[in-house]
Amino acid sequence: MNQQYSRFISYLIGILTALLVTVVLIQLIMRPPAGDLLYLAIYLSFTSLVSALFGFLSHRLGWWRRLPRIGYALALGYILAGGLTLFNVWVTARLMFINQHDLALGSLLLLFAGGISVAFGFFISNSISQTLNSLVQGADQLSKGDFSTRVTVHGKDEIAQLSKAFNEMAARLEQAAENERTLDEARRNLVAWASHDLRTPLTSLRVMIAALTDGIVDDPDTISRYLHQSQSEINRMGKLLDSLFELAQLDAGFLDLDFEWITLSDLVSDTLESFAASANAHEVTLEGYVDPQVNLVWAAPDKLSRILDNLLSNALRFTPKGGNIHLSAKAEGNSTIVMVKNSGKGIDQKDIIHIFDRFYRGEKSRVRDKDESSGVGLGLAIVKGLVEAHGGTISVESKTDSGTKFWFNLPGHAE
Incomplete structure (x- = not known):
């Protein structure tokens, strides 16, 4: 309401200014x-x-807003402006007792000039109306779900700014729709893959437990083996469910991180030691190095250990016999760079851009490994989430027949 009155006051000021300027110019030029x-x-x-x-009545009654198109409102504005011009000149001239011939001629000339002005104004208003119509059509397309629609931007005025804002909004909606489709597809994949990975151990458990309870197996060694395999399958399912729960916490932002200063060299040593037996079984060499400049890092010990475990587990899964895995850490500015590099075939370039996507496994056949969440595509997604939760970033580089390296940074370190 205040803005409407402000516009009307500006209109009054314009009229008063025109009146004063006209009187002053008449005095200076004609000296009556x-x-x-x-x-x-x-x-x-x-x-x-x-x-x-x-003008006040037009403002209060809202005549302009009753028209179906802005172009009509603008054209009507030009017509009324021309009419007011003709009215002001005609009344003033008549009261000044101008002879009828001059008054008629002046009125006709004013009418002609007003017609030209209205035609020009209608042409301009039609151009503006077309631009606004394109925005209306674009908005209609957006409402129907066509988020790829865009409008052409002309000039630098308010309509151009509105068109730019419309295009930016459409781009954000398109990206949001694409993200939603990707997430929905990922959820469907999660259900399918998790169901598959849970169904296999459950089937195995059902068979072994049935054999034990029905007395089909009575040999002590076989019973012990069945129990050991059952425990392994239960552990496997537990690790898969833990991964799903951890990923859900990362998504919701509810992950608890207990930061403290930890000795990175000790953590690297412990991690390599925990993978030593598995590496020997796969005939893979494990190596580690921590820059002496890096001693303490500010991190959550359990989560950083989880990051290293997932990266080494992934590297071990794809390193051929006779290959090697190198885990290193070095200082770089105010950050600590941790790298896991393994020899091997490397990752296909069409897969590497999706390597951190949740539930993404590429076109390669599923790796039937007993590691946590293997085959579901959660390990590297969890690594990325945990690194970002530490305020860092993670990257990957891979070349055919020369192996792959993952590296991430941890902000801050103490020598």
Whole structure:
């Protein structure tokens, strides 16, 4: 409401300014007698008052908003402006006792000029209306779900800014829709893959437990083996469920991180030792190095250990016999760079861009490994989430027949 009155006050100021400027110019150019100048000022004030009253009624009654198109409203504005011009000049001229011939000629010339102005105004308003119509059509397309629609931006005025804002909004909606489709597909994949990975151990458990309870197996060694395999399958399912739960915590932002200063060299040593037996079984060499400049790092010990475990587990899964895995850490500025590099075939370039996507496994056949969440594509997704939760970033580089290296940074370290 205040903005509407502000516009009307600006309109009044414009009328008063036009009145004062006209009177001053008449005095400077024509130098009429004081009486004539007074009469002229009174006549002009009268027509100005009528114009102001007309503008106020238009403002209060909202005539412009009743028209179906903005182009019509703009054209009507030009027509009314021309009509007010004709009215002001005609009334003033008539009151000044101009002879009928000159009055008629002046009126016709004003009518002609007004017609030209209205035609020009309609042409301009039609151009503006077309631009606005393109925005209306674009909005209609968006409402129907076509988020790829865009409008052409012309000029630098408010309509151009509105068009730019519309295109930016459409781009964000398109990206959001794409993200939603990707997430929905990932969820469907999760259900399918998790069901598959849970169904296999459950089937194995069902068979072994049935054999034990039905007395089919009575050999002590076989019973012990069945129990050991059952425990392994239960552990496997537990690790898969733990991975799903951890990923859900990362998604929700509810992951608890207990930060403290930890000795990175000890953590690297412990991690390599925990993978030593598995590496020997696969005939893979494990190596480790920690830069002496890196001693303490600010991190959550259990989560950093989880990051290293997942990266080494992934490297071990794809390193051929006779290959090697190198785990290293070095200082770089105010950050610590941790790298896991393994020899081997490397990752296909079409897969590497999705390597951290949740539930993504590429087109390669599923790796039937007993590691946690193997075959589901959660390990590296969890690594990325945990690294980012530490305020760092993770990257990957892979070349055919020369292996793969993952590296991430941890902000801050103490020597």
